[in-house]
Amino acid sequence: MSKATVAAPANIAFVKYWGARDLARALPYNPSISMTLARAVSHSTVEAKSEGEVDEVLWAEEAGLAPAPPNFAARVLRHLAVLRRELGSHRGFRVATRNSFPSAAGMASSASGFAALTLAVAGALERTLPVAELSRLARLSGSGSAARSVLGGYVEWPRGEAENEAVAELLAPAEHWQLCDLIAIVERGPKEVSSLDGHQRAESSPYFQRRLELLGERLAGVRQAIADRDLDGLGPIVEEEAIDLHLIAMSSRPAIFYWQPATLRVLATVRGLRAAGVGAWSTMDAGPNVHVICRPGDEAVVAAALADTPGVESVFRDHTGNGPHGNVPPLF
Numbered sequence: 001m002s003k004a005t006v007a008a009p010a011n012i013a014f015v016k017y018w019g020a021r022d023l024a025r026a027l028p029y030n031p032s033i034s035m036t037l038a039r040a041v042s043h044s045t046v047e048a049k050s051e052g053e054v055d056e057v058l059w060a061e062e063a064g065l066a067p068a069p070p071n072f073a074a075r076v077l078r079h080l081a082v083l084r085r086e087l088g089s090h091r092g093f094r095v096a097t098r099n100s101f102p103s104a105a106g107m108a109s110s111a112s113g114f115a116a117l118t119l120a121v122a123g124a125l126e127r128t129l130p131v132a133e134l135s136r137l138a139r140l141s142g143s144g145s146a147a148r149s150v151l152g153g154y155v156e157w158p159r160g161e162a163e164n165e166a167v168a169e170l171l172a173p174a175e176h177w178q179l180c181d182l183i184a185i186v187e188r189g190p191k192e193v194s195s196l197d198g199h200q201r202a203e204s205s206p207y208f209q210r211r212l213e214l215l216g217e218r219l220a221g222v223r224q225a226i227a228d229r230d231l232d233g234l235g236p237i238v239e240e241e242a243i244d245l246h247l248i249a250m251s252s253r254p255a256i257f258y259w260q261p262a263t264l265r266v267l268a269t270v271r272g273l274r275a276a277g278v279g280a281w282s283t284m285d286a287g288p289n290v291h292v293i294c295r296p297g298d299e300a301v302v303a304a305a306l307a308d309t310p311g312v313e314s315v316f317r318d319h320t321g322n323g324p325h326g327n328v329p330p331l332f
């Protein structure tokens, strides 16, 4: 029996994946670009059992191992079946997962969880696969953003005309440019509408096609700003892009509202910081919490302003990270 443990990080998209041309295979309509995080990490230990043995899905907590919550376990079991098919294995797996960030903080990330699971399964089967293939396998979890979490630094996930071309590529490593991502948590609960439903409904928005038309220029701007380490160039594009995602969600049929009143208050705080000369820019995923991107030298002042904003329950401080690694103790 062989066992592997992997830590894989979450990522924050500067240009978002929103809308799938093939949802079952998580093939996106548009390329996306993200920054890999350092502290928001999922750990996964996978043991490959004998052929035909039943899969076990566990959740590692301070107190020890417990059965994983049913929704999460169902998605893991589905992905294990996909990985068996793709890797030509008939072995069962024992899996344990733990998040380094409080999942009760409304930050539960399927990107880090499914990237860690995919890499740990490959490790447990003693397969050394190219990063492109690991990205493709992580994407097949259905959490498309997991495709980007197999790399560190700044990552582009192209649209990919062929299925095996929709895989992550490195734009720049973490040491190229350190940025902070301060996450203002305004709600802890799970989101009401899953990203999967959001992707499905995106096409029904009258603004969906228009966003796709605008994206070429936006992607080019983000790539250039990363290459030039230019936060004043990057920030406005990132903020506009996140607002567009939510504009599409709100104008989908049926409409999806991820924002809470405190989300708007945080956006106002960020505009206030900029008016005071601090380079801080907001972005949001499919939820009410706000990620604020800034330079390391401004981290303390931005974190204090966010913590002072009514409705912010906590601020999780993260920064550009190096990507997955296996230098962690096994969970069992």
Ligand code: DP6
Binding pocket: 012, 013, 015, 016, 017, 018, 032, 109, 110, 111, 142, 143, 144, 145, 146, 194, 195, 196, 284, 285, 286
């Ligand atoms: C808004 O289908 O990858 O975060 O499974 O919830 O992680 P999860 O979602 P996924 O869609 C991601 C949607 C997004 C934008 C992004 O990360 O690109």
